[in-house]
Amino acid sequence: xxxxxxxxIAAVLKGDRASFEPxxxxxSPRVFATARRYARRESEIEDIVQEVWLKAFxxxxxxxxxxxxxxWLMRMAVRTCYDFLRGHQRNRESAFSEISEPEEDWLERFxxxxxxxxxxxxxAKLLINRILEKLSPEARLVIQLLEIExxxxxxxxxxxxxxxxxxxxxxxxxxxxxxxxxxxxxxxxYL
Amino acid sequence: xxxMNIAELQQKLTAAARLQxxxxxxxxxxxxxxxxxxxxxxxxxxxxxxxxxxxxGAVSCVALAxxxxxxxxxxxxxxxxxxxxxxxxxxxxxASVDQADTAP
Numbered sequence: 601x602x603x604x605x606x607x608x609i610a611a612v613l614k615g616d617r618a619s620f621e622p623x624x625x626x627x628s629p630r631v632f633a634t635a636r637r638y639a640r641r642e643s644e645i646e647d648i649v650q651e652v653w654l655k656a657f658x659x660x661x662x663x664x665x666x667x668x669x670x671x672w673l674m675r676m677a678v679r680t681c682y683d684f685l686r687g688h689q690r691n692r693e694s695a696f697s698e699i700s701e702p703e704e705d706w707l708e709r710f711x712x713x714x715x716x717x718x719x720x721x722x723x724a725k726l727l728i729n730r731i732l733e734k735l736s737p738e739a740r741l742v743i744q745l746l747e748i749e750x751x752x753x754x755x756x757x758x759x760x761x762x763x764x765x766x767x768x769x770x771x772x773x774x775x776x777x778x779x780x781x782x783x784x785x786x787x788x789x790y791l
Numbered sequence: 792x793x794x795m796n797i798a799e800l801q802q803k804l805t806a807a808a809r810l811q812x813x814x815x816x817x818x819x820x821x822x823x824x825x826x827x828x829x830x831x832x833x834x835x836x837x838x839x840x841x842x843x844x845x846x847x848g849a850v851s852c853v854a855l856a857x858x859x860x861x862x863x864x865x866x867x868x869x870x871x872x873x874x875x876x877x878x879x880x881x882x883x884x885x886a887s888v889d890q891a892d893t894a895p
Contacts (some may be wrong), residue, residue: 621826
């Protein structure tokens with residue numbers, strides 16, 4: 601008979617390490633999907649997910665079972681991704697000169713007629729990924745959670761551990777930061 | 792060149808990001824890898840526990856030796872030789888011989 605999550609967690613806490621494996625198998629797809637939103641290289645993504653699981657194992661005693669295990673785990677995943685962003689701010693200062701031809705074409709089309717530049721085009725996806733990489737870690741996390749994943753401010757506060765007013769302030773600054781990056785891109789390309 | 796509408800571009804690109812569904816693929820036997828790492832760390836932490844205990848013991852021994860050294864170094868030497876430990880030791884050791892010599 602399949603054991604429930606609570607039973608598995610209780611067994612792990614009693615010292616039965618093997619009971620942790622079904623939890624890893626069940627929730628790894630979600631943790632991988634989260635990590636892939638913040639990191640590009642597969643090796644980095646695997647490192648993030650590995651860290652999330654090792655932290656989860658170490659801190660399992662702090663899981664009180666008031667909220668579902670998945671929520672507790674996703675909090676840990678988001679915070680680990682944020683730590684990763686803070687440690688890997690390599691592409692932020694680079695210029696927009698390395699924009700590929702399809703991205704440039706997409707921008708040209710947008711300038712000529714915004715409605716003709718499709719949102720589902722691969723070039724638009726490449727462009728937004730490039731812009732997200734240039735944001736500060738705080739701004740990127742807020743834009744990702746608030747604008748892209750469409751989460752509420754309260755949810756973001758729970759996921760990140762920031763207070764609700766801090767999330768609001770960071771969201772305001774993040775939108776401004778994104779606009780500045782877009783303006784810089786427009787200036788680099790068209791002035 | 793016409794001016795770019797930054798606010799509209801921001802909206803469009805955010806919408807493009809929303810359309811990207813992240814891949815939730817998990818590498819083959821990933822859970823086995825995690826379990827092996829956890830087991831490995833448990834082994835390491837056991838060794839670490841021992842090493843930590845031994846280091847603590849070594850540090851306390853060095854500290855005790857340093858205190859004893861300092862006490863013997865800073866304590867002024869006794870002027871009265873009768874209080875000398877070596878003398879006392881010799882007297883005790885040879886007490887029976889001394890008694891035999893003084894016996895009638």
